[in-house]
Every structure is written in C-alpha cells, then in structure tokens.
Amino acid sequence: DAMVIQNPRYQVTQFGKPVTLSCSQTLNHNVMYWYQQKSSQAPKLLFHYYDKDFNNEADTPDNFQSRRPNTSFCFLDIRSPGLGDAAMYLCATSRDPEGARHFGPGTRLTVT
Amino acid sequence: AQSVTQPDIHITVSEGASLELRCNYSYGATPYLFWYVQSPGQGLQLLLKYFSGDTLVQGIKGFEAEFKRSQSSFNLRKPSVHWSDAAEYFCAVGAHSGYALNFGKGTSLLVTP
Numbered sequence: 398d399a400m401v402i403q404n405p406r407y408q409v410t411q412f413g414k415p416v417t418l419s420c421s422q423t424l425n426h427n428v429m430y431w432y433q434q435k436s437s438q439a440p441k442l443l444f445h446y447y448d449k450d451f452n453n454e455a456d457t458p459d460n461f462q463s464r465r466p467n468t469s470f471c472f473l474d475i476r477s478p479g480l481g482d483a484a485m486y487l488c489a490t491s492r493d494p495e496g497a498r499h500f501g502p503g504t505r506l507t508v509t
Numbered sequence: 510a511q512s513v514t515q516p517d518i519h520i521t522v523s524e525g526a527s528l529e530l531r532c533n534y535s536y537g538a539t540p541y542l543f544w545y546v547q548s549p550g551q552g553l554q555l556l557l558k559y560f561s562g563d564t565l566v567q568g569i570k571g572f573e574a575e576f577k578r579s580q581s582s583f584n585l586r587k588p589s590v591h592w593s594d595a596a597e598y599f600c601a602v603g604a605h606s607g608y609a610l611n612f613g614k615g616t617s618l619l620v621t622p
C-alpha cells in the first residue's frame with residue numbers, strides 16, 4: 398500500500414543535542430509537509446516543500462530546518478532542542494497544494 | 510482573519526446513537542474542507558473532503574458531512590457510532606491555490622456502552 402512512513406516512532410534527545418526525524422513516502426506526491434502537534438492541540442504547520450521549493454511558515458523557529466534530498470524523503474532537523482520542542486511531529490504529503498494531506502503515524506519527541 | 514472553530518471540545522455519545530460534530534469557518538475565499546480523525550499516539554486519517562459540487566460528502570467508516578455555505582459550516586455526522594469511533598476529530602479548512610491548512614482545535618469523542 399502507498400503510504401507515508403516516519404522513523405523513528407519515538408525519539409528521546411537531550412536538551413541542546415541535535416536530532417533528525419525522517420519521513421518517506423511511496424505516494425509520489427509533489428508536496429511534503431512537517432507539522433508539530435503538542436498535547437491536546439491541533440497540528441501546526443512548520444514548513445513544506447513543493448518539489449524542491451522550500452517554504453517556511455513565518456512563525457517557525459530558526460531552530461527547525463528541513464531537507465528534501467529527493468521526491469521520496471524529507472527530514473526535519475532540530476538544531477538545539479529545548480524542552481518546549483517536545484511534541485508529536487507529523488509528516489504529510491499531498492499531490493498538490495489543494496490535495497488531501499496524507500499523514501504519517503508521527504514521531505513522538507521527548508527532550509530530557 | 511481566517512479561522513476554524515470546533516465549538517465542542519468533548520462529546521460523549523452512547524454506542525449506537527447518532528453523532529454530529531460541528532465545524533464553523535471564517536474564510537474570505539471559497540474554501541476546501543476536510544475532516545480528519547486521530548487515535549491516541551497516531552497520525553491523522555482522512556475521513557472525507559469537500560472541494561466543490563455536491564454539498565453532501567460521503568466518507569469512510571460511515572461518516573458524512575454537509576457543506577452549508579450560508580452557515581459557514583461543515584458538520585460531520587454518523588447515524589450510529591461504534592466504540593471504535595472514540596478518537597479526536599479535526600476539521601480543517603484551506604483556500605484554493607494555497608498551502609496552508611487551518612485546523613480546528615479538535616473534538617474529543619467518547620463512546621459509552
């Protein structure tokens with residue numbers, strides 16, 4: 398089945414220690430998104446790629462960066478995680494900007 | 510300003526009872542709309558979507574939603590809920606030709622025996 402895969406499902410990192418979360422897709426969608434979801438809150442868009450074009454949301458902290466080396470993969474890098482960055486990170490894809498977002502299962506990040 | 514409101518934070522229904530989850534939006538342009546469901550610790554699963562055309566949309570798991578432009582609403586309904594429907598439900602609204610998808614704050618559904 399075509400899908401969005403996120404690894405790892407659970408990640409524990411130390412305060413200030415860089416961490417990378419990965420996402421891959423077999424849907425061959427043009428657009429990939431990263432969302433941050435804190436407990437009992439709605440997902441918040443951090444950034445997205447349309448093909449290789451990167452778009453950062455205005456309020457996404459500089460601490461967060463992303464890479465998309467090819468159509469299938471997208472990475473979220475957190476350069477210096479703080480306690481406030483503990484959250485569920487959701488990767489999503491869509492065929493085009495108006496398309497339904499297909500979400501991965503998420504990576505639960507804990508910062509100690 | 511664009512916004513999505515889910516007025517009910519928590520809803521409890523008995524198994525077998527009907528369900529309606531409310532979603533209201535405020536958008537300058539013609540929106541496109543989604544309902545997603547999220548089980549604890551999981552990603553979001555698409556239930557249904559509306560772009561244009563027939564305002565009554567059928568989705569998976571027996572859910573349907575009706576787009577009412579005059580009321581700026583996109584309420585989700587199910588005639589008979591099952592215990593497995595207990596989850597968090599998110600309404601999301603986007604503008605045509607835009608990337609941003611605004612999510613409501615979610616409604617938590619509890620199903621009692």
